[in-house]
Amino acid sequence: MLRRPLAGLAAAALGRALSDGMSGPRPVVLSGPSGAGKSTLLKKLLQEHGSIFGFSVSHTTRDPRPGEENGKDYYFVTREVMQRDIAAGDFIEHAEFSGNLYGTSKAAVRAVQAMNRICVLDVDLQGVRNIKKTDLRPIYIFVQPPSLDVLEQRLRQRNTETEESLAKRLAAARADMESRNKEGPRHWSVLRRPASCVLSG
Template structure:
């Protein structure tokens, strides 16, 4: 039931005033972004994207407020401490997260908010009353995932690529297979 209302207290009342959100999760390179782009293109009036916050610098061509909300570490930490984030994580020395406001902005348009979240973010969201629909996006194989991640690294600037550490793919792939980890 995609259009169900959220029940409960806390975050549910503070954030959820529209259609039930969808969380796409899986390892980097599994195809979450491809699926998300297809949903937004083919069903633009039904689905909306939650723009995440990050403390990293914008890459060439990225637009603040469209690709990410680019903020300082201090700004983001202040909002996290104030309880304004549904989930947040640190990756490769930068903070990433989803604010309540980003979800509310999509729901205000009566659209289903789609969140592109890593496994750490899923664990954080499961501690809230958000109650989204979880979809685990997995690559066809570990070999394909490795190739995709290598291709992404080649595209990154050399400096950033040297500091990037990828999560252990086999661990992220096996995470959804554990009963109750994604949908409980």
């Protein structure tokens, strides 16, 4: 079963949420800096509680990283296609980072809700601000790294960042953490422990 602080997550998420024709359990929005542990938490949730949670696959215009699969990690699309679909109102949220677009489509959320599973969205704070303008009423969880030094170490270990992109990610992480702290606990549940310690084995 889920340990605290996720002990009440499933129960809370089972409240119905309506947004632009969507119906189903309340979604869960995971946010936090790249490298904070969101992917580890998602993997644990889906491996151990796949009958309860489902992942909303985001769209992006960036190139796939080694090992990433289209339709599993992201939907990799061209900027032209994504801008067209955004203009058509097909996205709940979208944001741009380092010259690439990221976003969550309504269809991706509907697909998870249609299975009566709790839809988990992985978005940055730009996306969170867009979601807060909707009637989706998700539960917000901020995954916070132990420190910026630890975060930098994790990002360097990936070997996917240039010094320039690393500096941008660390600056964005600092801004995200400061913004989240200003909003306070009324708006966010915060996970500071490693994701592997949050769920029981």
